[in-house]
Amino acid sequence: MDWGERAAMDGTAAILANEQALVVRASVEPAAFAALYDHYFPRIFNYVRYRVRDNAVADDLTALIFERMLLHITTYKQEKGSFAVWLFAIARNAVSDHLRAQGRHRWFSLDALWDWASSSPQPDEQVIAGETRDALVAALAQLSERERDLIGLKFGAQLTNRRIASLTGLSESNVGVILYRAMRRLRTTLEPEGLGDE
Amino acid sequence: MSEQDVIERFGQDLDDLLRQREPDQWEAAPPDYQLTLDVARALAANDMSGESQRRYATRQRLLTEATVRWEREARRVGDGFWQHPMVALPLALVTLAVVCALILPGSSSWSHIGQPELSLPAIETPVAAAQTAYAEFRGFGAAPTSAMSPTQIAPTPTQTASGQSLPANFFIATGTPVPLLP
Numbered sequence: 001m002d003w004g005e006r007a008a009m010d011g012t013a014a015i016l017a018n019e020q021a022l023v024v025r026a027s028v029e030p031a032a033f034a035a036l037y038d039h040y041f042p043r044i045f046n047y048v049r050y051r052v053r054d055n056a057v058a059d060d061l062t063a064l065i066f067e068r069m070l071l072h073i074t075t076y077k078q079e080k081g082s083f084a085v086w087l088f089a090i091a092r093n094a095v096s097d098h099l100r101a102q103g104r105h106r107w108f109s110l111d112a113l114w115d116w117a118s119s120s121p122q123p124d125e126q127v128i129a130g131e132t133r134d135a136l137v138a139a140l141a142q143l144s145e146r147e148r149d150l151i152g153l154k155f156g157a158q159l160t161n162r163r164i165a166s167l168t169g170l171s172e173s174n175v176g177v178i179l180y181r182a183m184r185r186l187r188t189t190l191e192p193e194g195l196g197d198e
Numbered sequence: 199m200s201e202q203d204v205i206e207r208f209g210q211d212l213d214d215l216l217r218q219r220e221p222d223q224w225e226a227a228p229p230d231y232q233l234t235l236d237v238a239r240a241l242a243a244n245d246m247s248g249e250s251q252r253r254y255a256t257r258q259r260l261l262t263e264a265t266v267r268w269e270r271e272a273r274r275v276g277d278g279f280w281q282h283p284m285v286a287l288p289l290a291l292v293t294l295a296v297v298c299a300l301i302l303p304g305s306s307s308w309s310h311i312g313q314p315e316l317s318l319p320a321i322e323t324p325v326a327a328a329q330t331a332y333a334e335f336r337g338f339g340a341a342p343t344s345a346m347s348p349t350q351i352a353p354t355p356t357q358t359a360s361g362q363s364l365p366a367n368f369f370i371a372t373g374t375p376v377p378l379l380p
Contacts, residue, residue, distance in 0.1 A: 028268060030261050030264060030265055030268075033260070033261065033264060034257065034261060037257055037260065038257075041247060041250075041253060041257075042245060042247035043247075045246065045247040045250050045253070046244075046245065046246050046247055049246040049249070055249050055250065055251060056251070058246075058249075058250070059250055059251055059252040059253075059256070062250070062256070063252065063256040063259075063260070066256065066260055067260065070260060070263075070264055151241070154212070154216075155216070155238075155241040155242055155244070156246075158216050160213065161209055173202075173205075176205045176206065176208070176209045177205055179208075179209070179212070180204070180205045180208045180209070180234075183208075183234050183237055183238050184230070184234050186237050187230065187233050187234045187236075187237045190237065191233065
């Protein structure tokens, strides 16, 4: 069986064609676990990076999330929801535990933003790499914890609004409203700095 | 156009951006809509996973730990099979029987398995032994009328004449051993 076989897009992110079979076998077969790890690592790491301070912490938390996944994967029940929602529930809990333990909610590092702005050649990100960097950091920091969580789930985990709703307990329409208003607030804050200007 | 319509459209355009597709142009969009979408575009294009310093080290560590756990679990399941009562009890009984058969070969009733059944009991009772002896020596005298007290059997005149005699210690007695051989 080709563990790396991919299916069409599900929501906004690709899923593995045989994901359910992989989940069942991951508790006894290293190759199945490795396939799940490879597929979900970028989304888990991105989500964590949207919410924590730096790379080292993000690496630690990502490792912890996959350890918990491996430990509890036999408890996952397909009829209760998608595997992605189950996995990101673990991720949210891990991040929340970390933030509580740290006693702070600094969710995005300045270093990460510098790297982010300088590593991509796209014009929009070149704009971010300019004078508006600090303003963007300030704008992101002004969002509420719930808004940062939703932005992380949307842009980091690449979940659909429906899955975010099932994960957070919000309604799907409420997720859309919160995301839209958060993005507008970001844009409003950044507008004087030139982000988004054509 | 209501805010709800704009939010629904924004959700669709956002999903397009995350699928790396450019949203369709929306002529009727509010003035600031495109600017908001540009902020979303910047976020959607960002992939920070390349910044991970321990992606593959963590992968290897987790696979190693998982393999050790899986092997330990497999051994535990194997040990559990032999410890199950339905397996362990019969196994113990069979082992005990084999040990007994090896240590005590002479006393084992197992040695008779498959052999023809003996016609005589292994141990005769004193009365049976006495009756057997009496039958063998029937020509030496009359059978005793009572076996309750020791009685020496006297030879018949014919036996006396032919020189046959009984051993001096030959008695018929209930409850006492009877020597069958001189």
